[in-house]
Amino acid sequence: MRQRKRILFVVNPISGGKKKTAFNKQVLEVLDLEKFDPTFKITNHANHAYELGKLAIQEGYDAVVAVGGDGTINELGSAIIGTNMPLGIIPEGSGNGLALYLGIPLNESAAIRRINRFETVEVDTGEINGRYFFNIAGLGFDASVSDHFATENIRGPVGYLRSVLNVLSDFRPSTYQLLIDGKTYNKEAFMISVANSPQYGNNAYIAPHASITDGILDVCIVQKFPLYLFPKMLFHLFTKSADQSDYVEILPGKSITIIRDNKGPVHVDGEPVEMGEELNIKINHKSLKIIC
Structure with missing residues (x-):
């Protein structure tokens, strides 16, 4: 008899504000238990x-599955990166950016x-200052929103929108020096996102052509823009046309350094992390297997 593959489902019980009490039962009904x-x-x-x-690697599992949002995927993926162990995704987060890009259904059974x-x-x-990201890392406005959202008692899109509005009221752009593949740029920016995949989540595309x-x-x-244009900026995000905005510049790179005036939050796949003035970012080509 062929040996069954051992799969560890790692369930985040609070991601996306969704209860997952019936998840195990759902898996046992839908998963092919002969395999x-x-x-x-x-x-x-x-x-x-x-x-x-990390424990799953030691215990010889054949795959791990993140049952949660981009933050859960980040933690689990960071543990197995560079190994031959594949990562599965059951999207249960607020945005589910990576899952949406990969075409993984939001429906649990599917x-x-x-x-x-x-x-x-x-x-x-x-990779940013030694921390892995699989979807998007960023600084400026979206990092401040992620930092605020982490303290919100309402999860999901409603809580995220509340954080956006709270941060927007008194946010100010900053100046940055960027070194991208040997070329230097000095920019005043509302925010800078470093995208591995095109969207944050909820089909909000910051880098429509990223792969x-x-x-x-x-x-x-x-770049800095008049706040009355904020609705138009959102329109660009949700119509995959951010690159057509006069206030958005997208530069490709493999090795990136960003220097800012002060330390502060950086969001790593939506999770806020405190980092210093200098951010060193690189791409690790084809370094993780994902079940899709």
């Missing part, structure tokens, strides 16, 4: 998914059926 032997573990503190991913196929793709990963397999990061510089 797969599932185990379930629930995260209960920050970085727990990373710890469980996403579990993707695991049954067990088809993988090798994708690029980004997670091309070995290149898209450095998206959103």
